[in-house]
Amino acid sequence: MITSFLLKSFDRTIVIAVAIILGLALIVPALNLLTAPDHPLHVPTYLVSLFGKYLTYALLALALDLVWGFCGILSLGHAAFFALGGYAMGMYLMRQIGARGSYGNPLLPDFMVFLNWKELPWFWYGFDMFWFAALMVVLVPGLLAFVFGWFAFRSRVNGVYLSIITQAMTFALLLAFFRNDMGFGGNNGLTDFKDILGFNIQAQGTRAALFAASAVALALSLILTSGMVRSKYGKILVGVRDAESRTRFLGYRVEHFKLFAFTVSAMMAGVAGALYVPQVGIINPGEFEPGNSIEVVIWTAVGGRGTLIGPIIGAILVNGGKSIFTAAFPEFWLFALGGLFVLVTLFLPKGIVGTVQAWRAKRKEYRKAAEDEAARGQAVAEPVAAE
């Protein structure tokens, strides 16, 4: 059952993409750790972390593609699931600091001591254990998506109305996490991390390992989503996107199909957030900013929605561009991003990958037509030759 599911997930493009991502997981850390700093192929540690961050963004875009590209749910709140996964990881990293904080309190993180709290809030229990934090990384975003989706899809909230309430969701979380008495570090968020699983978080080796872990998570998620969209379940998702009422009248419970995709997608976004936080070294309420979720939509649209590979390419390209652009002309980045979105919508509505795919399909058709033509030409030519 599982094997047939996995076999179905591999078509040529996915195999190539997974191979490239896993190849990167080996090569980039190797070039960082095994070459001397003055070697021409040496990848500096700051770049390893920067690329690692791009990979987590790629995973977030892939998660969005599952619901937007294949099911037509335009979520404008996916960064919220990313941030929640990030906070779960951040809480683990805070507890790892222990007595090494500025106030030297073995149990309470610095910000709690600063706020004069005497004991650890109940929801911080368990986060000293990695396995518990890892579980929360998927469970918390998954549960929020499940509850949110349960009400939204059952009430048949669709289209732009759904997009608006996802924005409201992330905005509500933004306001909540800004409050000091929520117990998540308020405005400053969680930072000053020391180590992860006993390894120094700043060390070169840890950074390389985090990069590799991000790449592996992306590759596994790509296989999982590919298996999902290629199964009968995935065909029904596309059916929901294109003709929801037809799916309903065929006897499928549309709300269950949407809910499953939305929850899986939120869990993937949570994993992305959890890998992002140790690589950038901070998580704060700014990650819930509604604009962040909209940026994810832009990456996905640029790469090509509904193609799985496209959003990964889109996320890496746009963020690579952002890193270069904000260094050169910091004040113009938002205009460039907005302009990019307008241009892609107007001239590349299928995104980069979607356009390439359409072009290749057209070429194949053209070649087939040419062959048919040649065959017919021959059939006509023969009797002439016989004369």
Add this chain to the structure above:
Amino acid sequence: MMNEKKPTSLLYLDGVSVSFDGFKALNSLSFVIEPGELRAIIGPNGAGKTTMMDIITGKTRPDSGEVFFKGDIDLTRRDEAEIAQLGIGRKFQKPTVFESHTVWDNLELALNRKRGVFATLFYRMTLEDNARIEEILSTVRLSNRRNDFAASLSHGQKQWLEIGMLLAQEPELLLVDEPVAGMTDAETAETAILLKEIAKTRSVVVVEHDMGFIRDLGVKVTCLAEGSVLAEGSIDFVSADQKVIENYLGR
């Protein structure tokens, strides 16, 4: 009188009324469909034909009245997916197929198999399912288009594909809304043959404007107007009825 018929009939509507913003779309509508019956429903625009289908398939809830399927299944308490699983198929006025799927995939999705999330996630095509899809493809004359995207089909072929999807669903009752709208005369005649073929194994209710097509079908006709039944009987009987001429044919 109607109550006596309830246990044996396939579909039973009694005194069904529904209004939207004060407009009475259905006004105490009652009729009965027997197992294996092919029934045509005619009526002017706004007579409530589509609303009637919405009520039977669970899209709209009636304000009052009873709707029973197979004797004692109360349809007013169930939603679209549940009613579809009970065995009521519906064809829309505008052909509604999955445009970005192939003809084959359209039929695969319609096939009457387990419809849960996990059942579909791990579904594998069996020989039996394969044979069933082949059979439907030849019934709706689309065998040579199986690998084409539904978007590339002509209007008439899309209508047939949708009928094929309904067959794959194996319903006991099929509701068909204007199947020949926009079809050529040849396609219309073929559709009449197809529907008569289908009606041999299940009940079919056809809503149609095309009187020639209904004459081709040669079945019992119900004429609706202003949300209730105006006349019922053979096509000749109904079209001779004074009220029907005034309300519908004469217009």
